[in-house]
Amino acid sequence: MRLVAERTGLSPDVLRAWERRYGVVNPGRSEGGQRLYSDADLERLTLVVTAVQAGRSVGPTASLSLEELRRLVAEDAEQGTARPTLATDYLELAFAAVANLAPEELQAVLRSALLSLGAPSFLDDVVTPLLQQIGEAWHAGEVGIAHEHAASAVVRGVLAWLVDSLEVPENAPRAVVACLAGERHELGAALATAAATHAGWRVAYLGPDLPAAEIADAALRHETAVVGVSIITPENAASARAELQLLRGILRPGTALLAGGAGIPALGPLDHGITMIRDLTHWRALLRVYAGPTR
Amino acid sequence: MRLVAERTGLSPDVLRAWERRYGVVNPGRSEGGQRLYSDADLERLTLVVTAVQAGRSVGPTASLSLEELRRLVAEDAEQGTARPTLATDYLELAFAAVANLAPEELQAVLRSALLSLGAPSFLDDVVTPLLQQIGEAWHAGEVGIAHEHAASAVVRGVLAWLVDSLEVPENAPRAVVACLAGERHELGAALATAAATHAGWRVAYLGPDLPAAEIADAALRHETAVVGVSIITPENAASARAELQLLRGILRPGTALLAGGAGIPALGPLDHGITMIRDLTHWRALLRVYAGPTR
DNA sequence: GCTGTGTCAATATAAATAGCTGGACATATA
DNA sequence: TATATGTCCAGCTATTTATATTGACACAGC
Numbered sequence: 054m055r056l057v058a059e060r061t062g063l064s065p066d067v068l069r070a071w072e073r074r075y076g077v078v079n080p081g082r083s084e085g086g087q088r089l090y091s092d093a094d095l096e097r098l099t100l101v102v103t104a105v106q107a108g109r110s111v112g113p114t115a116s117l118s119l120e121e122l123r124r125l126v127a128e129d130a131e132q133g134t135a136r137p138t139l140a141t142d143y144l145e146l147a148f149a150a151v152a153n154l155a156p157e158e159l160q161a162v163l164r165s166a167l168l169s170l171g172a173p174s175f176l177d178d179v180v181t182p183l184l185q186q187i188g189e190a191w192h193a194g195e196v197g198i199a200h201e202h203a204a205s206a207v208v209r210g211v212l213a214w215l216v217d218s219l220e221v222p223e224n225a226p227r228a229v230v231a232c233l234a235g236e237r238h239e240l241g242a243a244l245a246t247a248a249a250t251h252a253g254w255r256v257a258y259l260g261p262d263l264p265a266a267e268i269a270d271a272a273l274r275h276e277t278a279v280v281g282v283s284i285i286t287p288e289n290a291a292s293a294r295a296e297l298q299l300l301r302g303i304l305r306p307g308t309a310l311l312a313g314g315a316g317i318p319a320l321g322p323l324d325h326g327i328t329m330i331r332d333l334t335h336w337r338a339l340l341r342v343y344a345g346p347t348r
Numbered sequence: 349m350r351l352v353a354e355r356t357g358l359s360p361d362v363l364r365a366w367e368r369r370y371g372v373v374n375p376g377r378s379e380g381g382q383r384l385y386s387d388a389d390l391e392r393l394t395l396v397v398t399a400v401q402a403g404r405s406v407g408p409t410a411s412l413s414l415e416e417l418r419r420l421v422a423e424d425a426e427q428g429t430a431r432p433t434l435a436t437d438y439l440e441l442a443f444a445a446v447a448n449l450a451p452e453e454l455q456a457v458l459r460s461a462l463l464s465l466g467a468p469s470f471l472d473d474v475v476t477p478l479l480q481q482i483g484e485a486w487h488a489g490e491v492g493i494a495h496e497h498a499a500s501a502v503v504r505g506v507l508a509w510l511v512d513s514l515e516v517p518e519n520a521p522r523a524v525v526a527c528l529a530g531e532r533h534e535l536g537a538a539l540a541t542a543a544a545t546h547a548g549w550r551v552a553y554l555g556p557d558l559p560a561a562e563i564a565d566a567a568l569r570h571e572t573a574v575v576g577v578s579i580i581t582p583e584n585a586a587s588a589r590a591e592l593q594l595l596r597g598i599l600r601p602g603t604a605l606l607a608g609g610a611g612i613p614a615l616g617p618l619d620h621g622i623t624m625i626r627d628l629t630h631w632r633a634l635l636r637v638y639a640g641p642t643r
Numbered sequence: 644g645c646t647g648t649g650t651c652a653a654t655a656t657a658a659a660t661a662g663c664t665g666g667a668c669a670t671a672t673a
Numbered sequence: 674t675a676t677a678t679g680t681c682c683a684g685c686t687a688t689t690t691a692t693a694t695t696g697a698c699a700c701a702g703c
Contacts, residue, residue, distance in 0.1 A: 364664085
């Protein structure tokens, strides 16, 4: 199954070679003879991959039991022999692509990261730290604005691709995601959009730099249960506070207003009726709450 | 063939029904029995579609010869009975989706427009006028910024999708496309990127609001023959002039510097070594020139 | 050179997708 | 109501894409 190849990072050929030569796993077969991997198979494979990356060779590890494998991997990890996790690898590759101003490579890396890791880990462990890292490198003068902008375009594209590829159920709860007036960094919002879509929401993504009235209008139009706003730039704290309150005032009382992003701490305590989003995980948790008991 | 269905805008069912009931066309068959439409078939179908859209009914028109059909369609066109072209239809649908703040619908419309019309006509006859129309409607206060931004996100996404789906030859000539410092409207640049990619160039798209030095650096890095900049906002004319000259100064003399966009007229005559791009067609023509005699 | 391991090629088969036919049905319009 | 036309369904066939198998080859490290 292609899925397994993607998740483990092994090519189908290697997967078959391991099975043939070492009997690493012994997946069931479909009636037509195609491999059907169980969750246990996948775990086994992942463990072996980790062990191999840590320098061990395939043959000997192949015959170990799940238990022994787990112990082995844990041991390697303690000794620091273990290679960084997959996500970290991708992150490194991605950042290198950014630094080299190689948008096509960046896109390729991000897409394969998404496929290998799955959406949640991709968003949490690759995209989020990548953006952070780029931001820091930019402040440190290590990369230029062009790098940052080109990378933004690619990341936005990959996130859009992710959102597109997700099927949203017809009766999905609805959310609006946007940036307040003055906020021009839209990637946080794009990230939130991707996470929410993956969590089964139908999200109207409105983009950067929007007056409260427009956001409220969209929320009304789409009858959304949740409005998420992303606040990145700390310099805008004062105006962001004002805009948030304004927005809270215009929104219907039943509509939840959630605010998140790197700029949130600068805002100080939030008013009643406005919920702070700590991070993506928190955002997902909040969405689960607001999706209501039907889900 | 799906292609025919897309090009004519008819569903496969209708296509078959017309053939079965009225014998509009009589396409050849593959050895497996699937229809193989000739160019003549396609022209015939397109003509009949036009006639039908002009209010005529299928049955009678089906038996006419190509000649008669052409005359008929020309007649209708003169009387203004003819419906607008396909591209215009899409444009209308797309604008309606924008006005309704329905990003998903907009995306669906744009994608099917792209598939029906092909990239060149899509870019020239749908996206370009759509952006113009949105701009005008926004100035007139008919749509809000949220509409404009949400639409931008979708258009950008579709353009990125288009660029992604194109195969770029390994030895393709290279270009850099970007917006100068102060310019935050990046859609013109995205449009140019899509057009150039479709014309067989490998384009590094850098995004909005970039200092000249960064653009020049990217051009050097990628060894590009052409640097395209998009200038939209007329208020920036003075700064844009300065940035352009600066950029011209840093770029290697052999690198062509092309500038285009709605803001160009406000700039007045351009300096030596900077070429004005009148529109997308002109941009394509310029690219053909700079691609060199090898193409 | 031998071993362990990844990759590739040729050929065959499975699964998925797209298309075909014939017929029923819905809807609008005269 | 009758006609014209678009749409849908069920069951079947083509075409395409993904996998499977087997055997060969490449290459690093001992």
